Amino acid sequence: MSFPLGTVVALEGASGAAEATGFEPFLPGLVVLLPLLGFLANGALALAAGRRSADAVRAGGEWHLPETERPLTHTWPSLIGPGVLLAAFAVTLVNFVRMWGAELHEPVVIPYWTWLVTGTLEVAVAIQLDQLSMVMMLVVTGVGSLIHVFSVGYMRDDPGYPRYFTYLNLFVFFMLVLVMGASFPVMFVGWEGVGLCSYLLIGFWFRDREKADAGKKAFIVNRIGDVGFLLAMFLLFTTFGTLDFVPILERAPETLVYGGALVSAVTLFLLLGAAGKSAQIPLYVWLPDAMAGPTPVSALIHAATMVTAGVYMVARSSVLFALAPAGSLAVAGIGALTALFAATIALTQYDIKKVLAYSTVSQLGYMFLGVGVGAYTAGIFHLMTHAFFKALLFLGSGAVIHSMHHALHRTGRHLDAQDMRNMGGLARRMPVTWTTMWVGTLAIAGIWPLAGFFSKDEIIWYAGAAAGGPHASWYALFWMIALAAAALTAFYMTRMMLMTFHGGNRTGEEEARHLHEAPLTMSVPLVLLAAFSVFGGWINVPAALHDGWVGLFGALPMGEGLHHWLEPVVAAASEVRAEHVGAFHETAPLGGGELAWATFSTLLAAAVVAGTAAVASRWRIAPAAEAGEPTGGLRGLLYRKWYVDELYDHIIVRPVVATSRFLWRVVDAGIVDGIVNATGSVSRAFGLVGSVVQTGVLSTYAFVLTVGVVVVLAVMAL
């Protein structure tokens, strides 16, 4: 049971590899270090600002930012927050170019210091650079940079501005630890760390009880998933004697029995962890509530990066999942079910962020379906494109909400700034936001040639293609569910756009005049993300599509770049799959090749978008105050989110709390302590020793103790 030598050798070998490929520890480490430095700097400013604000509150008022001259605590974060991110992105690009040049086939592991060490376990604080972590680093720092820049415009008037960037920088730090860590425990540090930042940012406006509640809910639900992560680690350690990725994934095919109970248990535990972090059934309930946080947070954490960690984790352990058909089937099934279920809820929501939240849950379901059917590259591909268009959509909604807030603030009216029934006709007033959000909508709906078309189609295709192997009927079902959910996606997104931007304005005459386009710090990120949402999909187009009309018969600059890039990472899983399952099918369950089905799905989406737009002109939407909540029927059921929160409340939350009270009052105070008190010694000695305390005579105690000892000794001697 002892593998210390193996681990040490692995570490030394890895650092050797690092030297050979030109990856000295500094540059990759700098990527992680920069956001950490930003956190510390902003944290210091936040503490200083916090003191000032507290003084104002203690004096009985509130702290307002001075209109003209801002204190340094509220100007420096604008520089530091986005600055460290842009710098981290630049350093990531340097690393990327180097990796590109090095043509790596093996991961580079760079250890910094020993973290946990006993005779049988050694875990280093180490970074793993490979093609997968590089994709994630680019997404996290790239999209992260844009969202940080956007935040400057969105949050700069908030009294908690430095605190905001403190948390945001810390989040990026932990997210990078998550994707760059070279072992399960280091990944887990990032895993719970991002959860912490999510908790802090959801409850950023902590004085609002609902928001603080939402943060707490996110943390607790995530911890349920984390138990799965921990148990998976324990199983892996007892099996492999190490927790580092490289040795585990290398030895897995020969150590673990294909389809065996052990690997199935490991993957199912990992799935539990992934379902928590990535908001999948049954643990998705925290994500919609998480929209209580500032909107850029929703874009960064609850759409583009953190919630995709589960997908990354499955892709990272792809060999294990390839060895566990049951685990993979569960991943795919949970994904497909979540994709459909969340989409149905999104159909009827009026809160613009709630629509996007359920849309995110649904799209994460697609990613799970992708990695579940064994199309790891497709899953990561959708993760990437989704980061572009969902960040865009969230930031766009942020621009809308920002504008609504300002308008309502001007007139002093109290309206829900996020309720789409209070919007309408914003297109004219916010043309950049309107245009870019339509790009995002068409992208997520899967309209050719936007990014979502390629990535979602690939997942749907592989789900269908997997229906040729084991569990064929299940995969055929998932495939059909995925197609249906795609149609729903096109509908609810179009509905959102129409309610927000088209038709007449319902905000109010006075307010409408104050609705304005977002400032440059906000609109530039929107435009850049829109560009990525258009072209981001072109980096992973299979030849079959590229040669067809989709690539306009090979004329468009598309390629299979991402597929080739990730090949070294998923190679081992592909081998396992090839050996035990065979290749993916060439046709979908109903016949037809990839190009045919791609054509079908984009036509379907286009038809839904067009059809929705056509009937929408006849919708009569009343402002929220006049309308009331939908009740009864399917519409009410969907609006109330299938009553899942209520269900959980009744079958889990309340019984747990009731058990708490029972254990405390009946078991602990009643029985356990009751027996203690009932022995009577307490009450009898009460008078005796109590008087000792009052007279304060220490010697009495010493005497009693001595007598006791003597008596015991006497008993012993007899």
Add this chain to the structure above:
Amino acid sequence: MSALLDVIGYERWILHALVWLPLAGMGLVLWLPRERAKHVAFWWSAALFALSLGLWWAFEAAPGFQMASSHPWIPGWGVAYALGVDGISIFMVLLTTFTTPVAILGSFNYIEKREKAFYALMLLLETGVLGVFLSLDLFLFYVFFELTLVPMYFIVGVWGGERRIYAAVKFFLYTALGSLLMLVAILYLYFRAEEALGAGSFHYAELLRVPLTLQEQLWLFSAFALAFAVKVPVFPLHTWLPDAHVEAPTPGSVILASVLLKMGTYGFVRFLLPLFPAAAQHPPVVTLMLALGVVGILYAAWVAAVQPDAKKLVAYTSVAHMGFVVLGIFALTLNGLQGALLVMVSHGISTGALFLLLGMLYERRHTRLIEDFGGLAAVAPWLATAFVITALASIGLPGTSGFVGEFMALLGAFETHPWFAGVATLGVIFAAYYMLPMVQRMFFNRLHESANRGVPDVSRREIAMLAPMIALMIWIGVHPAPLMRRMEPSVESLVSHVERSLPAAPSAPAVGD
């Protein structure tokens, strides 16, 4: 550093200094005028902490006791004044010397009557606790073990809250009764040593050589285990702890949580496992201890969640944390034991800090009820920050000290008892369930009570207490290897000593019975 320590002969006198200097400080406090008492006590204990830091360099990562010495004390009885330190006790010693000045600093505004007596007792307590961790003679150990009772009893009984008498008496009777049985067991060991080795002895090294039948081991194990289990406290012997914590003054709670509870788990590791290895590995015993550990983790966390009194809530979380320690110890694996020792250190720091923070809030608002607070982050952001970081360390967020220990303890337990460890892992959820609602209800939400609006943020003195504790929580969470390397040889030799004894449990010698 080592050269400097050599020059001053550090290794020869440091352990004696650690045990007796607090007593000298006590004399000083009693001799000097009352106004000087708290400052003298603080600087005296702080200086002692500075002295003890030399152990970090003087101690070598090697098995066996270091800086050990033994002098006859009561020769006729074979009682020796024997001290020594190893990888198991070194961090308990450092934890004690660190926590004592912090706790004393935390009592500056809290203790307003009989100051001389209070600070004298705090220093007496430090002597007792350090004696417990450093004694190599069981009689000496027992004297120190009992000695800790006296100051703690008075600290709770004189300077405590409304129900202080009840709490103090309960604390006293519980622990005193538990340890009386241990005294009987120690004496039995002495006589068995006389039979087996020719001369009676209380020395740890000698007693390790006494052959005992499984039957004997089980009896002795039970007697020792009861004494220690009360101290830990292990479910269902825990009900004295919430009462004691609630009534104790802040510094009392800090010392109680940080170091007094550790005397119980330290006793498990130091005495129960090596002296009675066959009993400690007897399957029903292992199952019982592991089950009590797991029940403690879940039950205490479950009960903690609905406590209206913040101090009581944290007291119950102590029981849950100690459950992880018990689980790690009786897993009898290297990882489990290392994890248990790390939880002991981490719990000492984070729970100590939580009690300090609650004490600060009590000084400001004169209430311990969670519902009386709310929205404090708006008026006391630094205090809130410190509280949140400490709470997160307490619930084992990775990157803090709490995670490292819990993770290792669970991992180690999983190696030998996967089902127990698997159930115990659920404690991770319960930790969030008890801690986050309290944090929210005290620091977040609206400032609904006008009294809370006037709550001042932390003072410089309070920062001086909290900053080092928070630094330690993060340092141990990020870089625990230096601690683990110093612990490992001792833990390793302990595990192999226990395992070696298993195949053939020593049979009773023919003579005598």
